[in-house]
Amino acid sequence: AQKVTQTQTSISVVEKTTVTMDCVYETRDSSYFLFWYKQTASGEIVFLIRQDSYKKENATVGHYSLNFQKPKSSIGLIITATQIEDSAVYFCAMREGRGNTNKVVFGTGTRLQVLP
Amino acid sequence: ETAVFQTPNYHVTQVGNEVSFNCKQTLGHDTMYWYKQDSKKLLKIMFSYNNKQLIVNETVPRRFSPQSSDKAHLNLRIKSVEPEDSAVYLCASSGDWGATGQLYFGEGSKLTVL
Numbered sequence: 001a002q003k004v005t006q007t008q009t010s011i012s013v014v015e016k017t018t019v020t021m022d023c024v025y026e027t028r029d030s031s032y033f034l035f036w037y038k039q040t041a042s043g044e045i046v047f048l049i050r051q052d053s054y055k056k057e058n059a060t061v062g063h064y065s066l067n068f069q070k071p072k073s074s075i076g077l078i079i080t081a082t083q084i085e086d087s088a089v090y091f092c093a094m095r096e097g098r099g100n101t102n103k104v105v106f107g108t109g110t111r112l113q114v115l116p
Numbered sequence: 117e118t119a120v121f122q123t124p125n126y127h128v129t130q131v132g133n134e135v136s137f138n139c140k141q142t143l144g145h146d147t148m149y150w151y152k153q154d155s156k157k158l159l160k161i162m163f164s165y166n167n168k169q170l171i172v173n174e175t176v177p178r179r180f181s182p183q184s185s186d187k188a189h190l191n192l193r194i195k196s197v198e199p200e201d202s203a204v205y206l207c208a209s210s211g212d213w214g215a216t217g218q219l220y221f222g223e224g225s226k227l228t229v230l
Binding site: 033035037039045047089091 | 156157158159161172204206218219220223
């Protein structure tokens with residue numbers, strides 16, 4: 001069964017610095033999709049960035065980028081030039097590509113606090 | 117901009133009562149989901165529908181029943197609520213038949229069972 005693990009419960013950084021959040025996953029499938037989502041204090045969950053397993057290039061969107069290390073089953077999220085409004089809970093998630101189970105599994109989340 | 121709408125956003129009820137949550141998406145997606153988020157922020161999938169057909173049905177108590185009238189609507193009924201049902205219920209949708217799994221979430225429906 002697929003599994004997503006985020007070991008960092010909470011991280012604090014000073015604004016304008018770079019932060020990396022870790023995520024490792026388990027899957028038996030050769031094709032899968034990895035995501036990072038952000039949940040703000042209001043409870044809203046928004047999609048940030050996605051990595052397709054067959055792509056070697058790390059995905060980048062704005063000041064979010066991924067560190068995809070397939071041999072290590074690792075997909076880290078890097079936020080550069082952090083801002084106060086980046087303070088939120090960040091979830092790593094995975095969808096196996098096989099079949100039409102439409103099942104997306106989430107990690108336990110990492111709470112990021114960006115301090116002035 | 118929100119495109120997945122959930123009602124109600126909050127509901128307080130007593131053990132044994134019935135409650136229903138409604139979800140509508142205006143994104144033209146064909147796949148919809150219900151997730152449960154507990155007090156520790158753990159997100160667990162409950163159900164997934166493709167164009168009105170149930171695709172994913174996790175190990176969920178039988179008092180939970182999803183209903184889909186069309187691909188834009190997915191409701192969740194809880195027949196006789198228990199204290200452990202207190203949580204936030206999140207509706208989500210995805211396009212391309214959920215092939216990639218990229219989800220768009222509603223604002224959530226917070227249930228408190230007294």
